[in-house]
Amino acid sequence: MKKWSFDKMFHFIVTKYRHIQRVFLVLFIICALFYPFVGVNYDLSSYLPQSAPSKQALDVMKSEFGYPGTARVMLNNVSIYEARRIREKISDVDGVSLAIGPDSVTDAYMSSSFAKSGIEDFNSQFDQPTGFYKDNKALIEVVFDEGNYDKKTREALDEIYKIAGDNACYSGSAVCSKEKQDAVEKELVLAMIIALVIIFAILTLTTESWFEPVLFILVMIVAIVLNLGSNIIFGTISFFSFSTSAILQLAVSMDYSIFLLHIYKDYKKSGMEVHEAMEVALKDACRSVFASGATTIVGFLAIAFMKFTIGRDVGFVLTKGILCSLATVVFLMPSLILRFDKIIEKTSHKPFIPSFDGFAKVMYKLRTPMLLIAILIAVPCYFGQSMNTFYFGDQASGQGPGTKVYEDNNKINDVFGKSNMILAIVPNGSVVKEKDLTKEIKDLDFVNYAVSLSDALPTGMPESFLPQDRLDDLRTKDYARIIISMKNEEESQYSFDCTDKLTEVVQKYYPKNSYVLGTTSSTMDVKKILMSDYNHVSILSLIGVIIVVMVTFRTIFIPILVIIPIEIAIYLNMTLPYIMGNSLLYIDYIIVSCLQLGATIDYSILLTNNYLDMRRQYDKKTAAVKATSKSALSILSSGSILVVVGYILYFLSSVKVISQAGRLVGRGALLSMLLVLSLLPALLAFFDKAIMHQIKNSDKRSELKRIKKGNKNKTEGVAADEVQ
Numbered sequence: 001m002k003k004w005s006f007d008k009m010f011h012f013i014v015t016k017y018r019h020i021q022r023v024f025l026v027l028f029i030i031c032a033l034f035y036p037f038v039g040v041n042y043d044l045s046s047y048l049p050q051s052a053p054s055k056q057a058l059d060v061m062k063s064e065f066g067y068p069g070t071a072r073v074m075l076n077n078v079s080i081y082e083a084r085r086i087r088e089k090i091s092d093v094d095g096v097s098l099a100i101g102p103d104s105v106t107d108a109y110m111s112s113s114f115a116k117s118g119i120e121d122f123n124s125q126f127d128q129p130t131g132f133y134k135d136n137k138a139l140i141e142v143v144f145d146e147g148n149y150d151k152k153t154r155e156a157l158d159e160i161y162k163i164a165g166d167n168a169c170y171s172g173s174a175v176c177s178k179e180k181q182d183a184v185e186k187e188l189v190l191a192m193i194i195a196l197v198i199i200f201a202i203l204t205l206t207t208e209s210w211f212e213p214v215l216f217i218l219v220m221i222v223a224i225v226l227n228l229g230s231n232i233i234f235g236t237i238s239f240f241s242f243s244t245s246a247i248l249q250l251a252v253s254m255d256y257s258i259f260l261l262h263i264y265k266d267y268k269k270s271g272m273e274v275h276e277a278m279e280v281a282l283k284d285a286c287r288s289v290f291a292s293g294a295t296t297i298v299g300f301l302a303i304a305f306m307k308f309t310i311g312r313d314v315g316f317v318l319t320k321g322i323l324c325s326l327a328t329v330v331f332l333m334p335s336l337i338l339r340f341d342k343i344i345e346k347t348s349h350k351p352f353i354p355s356f357d358g359f360a361k362v363m364y365k366l367r368t369p370m371l372l373i374a375i376l377i378a379v380p381c382y383f384g385q386s387m388n389t390f391y392f393g394d395q396a397s398g399q400g401p402g403t404k405v406y407e408d409n410n411k412i413n414d415v416f417g418k419s420n421m422i423l424a425i426v427p428n429g430s431v432v433k434e435k436d437l438t439k440e441i442k443d444l445d446f447v448n449y450a451v452s453l454s455d456a457l458p459t460g461m462p463e464s465f466l467p468q469d470r471l472d473d474l475r476t477k478d479y480a481r482i483i484i485s486m487k488n489e490e491e492s493q494y495s496f497d498c499t500d501k502l503t504e505v506v507q508k509y510y511p512k513n514s515y516v517l518g519t520t521s522s523t524m525d526v527k528k529i530l531m532s533d534y535n536h537v538s539i540l541s542l543i544g545v546i547i548v549v550m551v552t553f554r555t556i557f558i559p560i561l562v563i564i565p566i567e568i569a570i571y572l573n574m575t576l577p578y579i580m581g582n583s584l585l586y587i588d589y590i591i592v593s594c595l596q597l598g599a600t601i602d603y604s605i606l607l608t609n610n611y612l613d614m615r616r617q618y619d620k621k622t623a624a625v626k627a628t629s630k631s632a633l634s635i636l637s638s639g640s641i642l643v644v645v646g647y648i649l650y651f652l653s654s655v656k657v658i659s660q661a662g663r664l665v666g667r668g669a670l671l672s673m674l675l676v677l678s679l680l681p682a683l684l685a686f687f688d689k690a691i692m693h694q695i696k697n698s699d700k701r702s703e704l705k706r707i708k709k710g711n712k713n714k715t716e717g718v719a720a721d722e723v724q
Contacts, residue, residue, distance in 0.1 A: 010282040014275050017335030024332045028222055031229020038228070039236035042149045042181055044394045044587075045522040047238070047310040052525040057515035061425060064476045068097055069148035069174035070421040073160065074412045075138040076167050083138030089163045090140060095156030098483070100451065101132045101140035132416075139416045140164075141172075143483065148177040171409035173421075173490075173519055176398040179405045183654045184243050191652045195247055198644050199254070206637040210347040212261065215336055219257050220250050223328040227321040234317070238310050240587075241317040243658045244649065248318065248665070251645035252296055252599045253325035255638040257333050259292075260285040264337060274341055278334050286330065288609075292602045293326045294548045299598015302541030303591055306533040308526060314591060353633055360628035360681075364621060367682030374568055374679050381571035388577050388584040392530055393491040393523030397585055397657035419448055420490050422502060422518040424482040426510045434480055437509040441484055444505070446498045448485035490519040499524065530586045534593075541594040542567075545601055552605065553612075555694040561683045562604040563597075565675035570596050573668040585657050592664040600672035603639060604680055607631040611684050612695060620688040624681040635673055642669035 048055040061067050084102045091099035132139045144153045203213035224246045231237050264281035304315030431454045438455040453474040474481050488495045503516045549559035577584045610630050614623035646666025653659040
């Protein structure tokens, strides 16, 4: 049996490149066909671990009643009679469970043939200025049969839009969810197109052939489609992964193919035949490409260890994207280079970017001030990043200022106040106890209203008189449901305090098997879990990257120096929102911190490698200057692509969690570039003696291993001759 080796694999890639192209073509077609069947999950609460109280409550709710979506509709310039008519139409829409508004309880739970005297008192609370009608405006609060993200709810909302018209205002979790889905689907394609155009322009400036950018983008498109289509193995992915994985994969792994082509061209210029040059280039490039990919993968895999399982989703999808890129660059890229080698030569041009020698000399002269600045900003930024105003919930991650749903929500709140829908589930038993609980909930100063079956019915009227579908809305065999509207936002400390108080009241009447759930309670659990996630995830990513860098350089000290500029860039990136007075989504804080470390550590590795190569020939000053000059174009090329991609997401996405992640990625890449090119040469020169001492020791150990291996092979050879 023939012994496997990388050399044989590289020889196979070069000699069988036409077969490899056919394989990738088949895989491309298969993945392109699979892509439309990959589901997208927009519900952050579904990623809560089973141990979370709100997750347990959600399971009970779904099994007993389903988990309903909610919406608020404000009708402008309508009479009370028009408002009632529109509410009645909305209540009849397929997919709508309840439409609470003017006269809603009478119509929802009673037919006109029943006496209404017992309900008039109940309805009278809605005739107040803070109720459902005010200043020729009417409010209708809608509860759907299915969840916020269900197809049936989306179709019901479309029908409500037709009934209420364009002049109405719409808000609530179901509306936010629908608009988020529509926005993501539209904005993703536009962002990708703009990114490809700008990246093509960047590559044109930083390469030496007009055809090279076409080749790089073609390879990345194949890798992206392979990743998107292969997501079918997960069945469903999160909207965060769906929105960002393709464009981040494009930005993070573009430099793998650039690096391979540059090494191939260098060997070809030395006089090697194209196939031989490609084999040697693959051998040289793969060490750096795999090391670069490994650091990125480690950063992404660290995210997968989040207890909030959207991290697992994002981590696995992005990791698979890097693996697809590595496979495409190693196997497909060489075959395309060999196929289009003559076109690359014919379309060659002089470099557009001048030498960075002057820039490198200036950076070396400023090494002492840069070290002092780094020390001054590192500690305050380390503590400053945790002082941000953080948000955790689904509503905060949705559409931000400037979008219609955001403006509509503010308009409704200005007229009718805030409404935060909460659901209480209590065991069936005493109707009197249930009614007393409902009354006490109504009396809480932060509650708009509370609707339960026992409280809505007049005294003495049996529940069997009600239509079965209405009865099922609020009672099942084992549980009763109370619909509660609180006068607060879905996410704030006041909302959390109100929810705790509400839970306390419910558990006073029903100490066991009772649940309080809604967006606020889910957000409270998300907050607890995410805050515990950050420490262990950030430590895991840091340790993982250090190990990869340690293996790359075979020393302990260099990985620390390599990581310092990137860590300071991360601290500064995450502190700037606090300095600028902006809030920050905690999920973006965690994911982008790991992503920035994994994606930009390559800049430090590249410059350090070049410094060590130069240091074998020159003194530390010359080595630092030459390494900075040699690395600058590659770092700026790769980094500027990540900056562009990040800011495209920031400017184009109306979904806050995507937009903010884009801004953090773009700004983080920019800061990482600046600190690597300015601070790292200073660190390498300052600690040159310790670095060279470790490198010499490492070289000695490698030489001893080589000698031992050679002696062992000789001994085995002699033994084999004796046997013969």
